Amino acid sequence: MSGLAAFGVEGLPEIEAGAKLGEMIAAAGVLVDGDLVVVSQKVVSKAEGRVRSLSSAIPGAEARKLAAVLGKEPALVQLILDESAEVLRAERGVLITETHHGFVCANAGIDSSNLPEDPDASARRIRGELSPAVAVVIADSFGRAWRLGQAEVAIGCAGLVPLDDWRGRADAHGRELEATLIAIADEAASAADLAKAKDSRVPVAIVRGLSRFVTAEDGPGAQALRRPRADDLFR
């Protein structure tokens, strides 16, 4: 097939803790071989019980100090710190941290829930309940350092080539500045978001037309998309 189609999966039941997301998606009966299933982080976290109430967090000294600087609730800052390996910025009301997974994002990715413990494992688990001929992405909205608005990115994936490596493929210009490593998983998460942007309550979308990036193995996951700390110029 030429090109790409993306659409939300309608009519899924309400997702509760313990839900078997893969089975629910399979039951919708819309998947075909080579499809990419993009699942919102929010429902994965919900299915995995990754919800902590504010009242369960007892703010320590650092949380109280940051909360005062940022004008945030101390218990919420404690929840964020609990999910974080390092605070990168805490100013002007914005708290940017590196999560324990190695994602750099606002508030450690916490909105109504924490990120999954291991989003690549979540993707593999969901994929295990689906046909091995489909790929799974867990998607979340991240801000960007120099651009306004959030774009959806892949925090987990299975069965997908996350980065398409064009290095070494011919470029007739003789210069080395072309895009050479394309973030397929992130671009697919963004495409899925647009397909369901009319109603953010639809938690799953299918992206069809990317079968050339779907693999039999689970593959490296979205961990492959993290820039190694040693190469990070903006910490």
Place this chain on the structure above:
Amino acid sequence: MSGLAAFGVEGLPEIEAGAKLGEMIAAAGVLVDGDLVVVSQKVVSKAEGRVRSLSSAIPGAEARKLAAVLGKEPALVQLILDESAEVLRAERGVLITETHHGFVCANAGIDSSNLPEDPDASARRIRGELSPAVAVVIADSFGRAWRLGQAEVAIGCAGLVPLDDWRGRADAHGRELEATLIAIADEAASAADLAKAKDSRVPVAIVRGLSRFVTAEDGPGAQALRRPRADDLFR
């Protein structure tokens, strides 16, 4: 229509300096009302003659100094500095600058050509050669501070709502951490990239299904996606 479709526009003639891109795209005969036309920066720059040869650049003291640090060609560094308002990072072989347009990216966005002088104006001009019922995005691949790989973003647009503002729309959770401002133009650029990723020589893709973001007016353009310097925590 529900969902999204994206496909490359096949069979466009080779783009030369002076080409009327909008007319060429219209002649392909594939557009329908509400479509979004995503055009690669590379061909816009080529049509606008935004190519400078290395031999035309006479490296000054700063370019020679940076070139030595980075292991880059001094003339190329001079071309990059000519397109830049500020150098953010110059280390480990990487040169990140803010362009005169206000984009933060590697090498001022130069690969085989400079970025268009005013990409929003380019988008408006191309749109002027098309039906006013379609929108235009000029797309380029940008790296990300904390993620590997490049994703396509909008450096110019016309007739499109670049940011979908959900602030104030209801969220039942009572927390304020949901994604509230969605970078529609960037997500659409990414979707278009996937639709033609099989062959990077296809310079134009159509994204269909986003007519709710297509406007009669040219609108604010991709300038609206720049994070104001005063809000930049990572300079």
